[in-house]
Amino acid sequence: MKDFYCHHKRYRLICAVSTVLILILLSIIPLRLAIAYSQAPHPQAILTLGGGVERETFTAQFAQAHPTLDIWVSSGIPSNKARPIFRAAGINDERVHLDRRAVDTVTNFTSLVPDFKRRHIQHLYLITSDYHMPRATAIAILVLGSQGIAFTPVSVPSNIPTESxxxxxxxxxxxxLWVVTGHTGASLNPRLSLSPVQQLYHSNGDSNHTN
Structure with a gap:
């Protein structure tokens, strides 16, 4: 009986500490986002989440209207297909950073945070498909927000229903989990993270990124 009460007390302590930690994070993130928006009211770079050629095509057109901004595409279509899209839009290769480290939407953000912080980027345009934007935004609030990086969402239109x-x-x-521990849980089954479009690409052997 004594062991039971000891375990119960320890469990309650863990729950209490966890609750306090969550509340602290939930209060800090909005503050860090507010500071970032204040210090960098206009986006300083473009981040596109890979998941289909339409995202690179849209980004190239969008970048034409923002000629001073560098572009990061996280695990998008293969480089030999992406580069021609940007070149055709008159975007210099020096502006386009094709990063291949991400394996899903969470790591789209976590893999690039050090790069953005190193360049003192505090505000990004976030580009992804409209059906994917709610999930991307929720992740961005936690991952980017916890690092003091604000974002402005820009949706690529599609006819695909919003994700579950x-x-x-x-x-x-x-x-x-990443905010607390630095780990993303990306070792989970990557097929769980495929978008509807990429599931089709994957079945055809063309998928290059789990989203």
């Missing part, structure tokens, strides 16, 4: 709440909640949990 399960996917959103799962990745919010993984993003929170």
């Amino acid at each position: 709440s399960f996917r959103l909640l799962r990745d919010v949990g993984r993003a929170f």
Whole structure:
């Protein structure tokens, strides 16, 4: 009986500490985002989440209207297909950073945070498909927000339904895990993270990124 009460007391302590930690994070992130928006009211770079050629095409057109901004594409289509899209839009190769480290939406953000901080980037345009934007935004609030990086969402139109709440909640949990521990849980089955479009690409052997 004594052991039971000891375990119960320890469990309650862990729950209390966890609750306090969550509350602290939830209060700090909005503050850090507010500071970032204040210090950098206009986006300083473009971040595109890989997931289909339409995202690179849209980004190239968008970048034409923002000629001073560098572009990061996180695990998008292969470089030999992406580069011609940007070149055709008159975007110099020096502006385009094709990063291949991400394996899903959470790591789209976590893999690039050090790069953005090293360049003192505090505000990004965030480009992804409209059906993917709710999940991307939720992750960005936690991952980018915790690092003092603000973002302005820009959606690529599509005819695909918005993703399920399960996917959103799962990745919010993984993003929170990263904020607390520095680990993303990316070792989970990558097929769980495929977008509808990429599931089609994957079945055809063309998928290059789990989203």
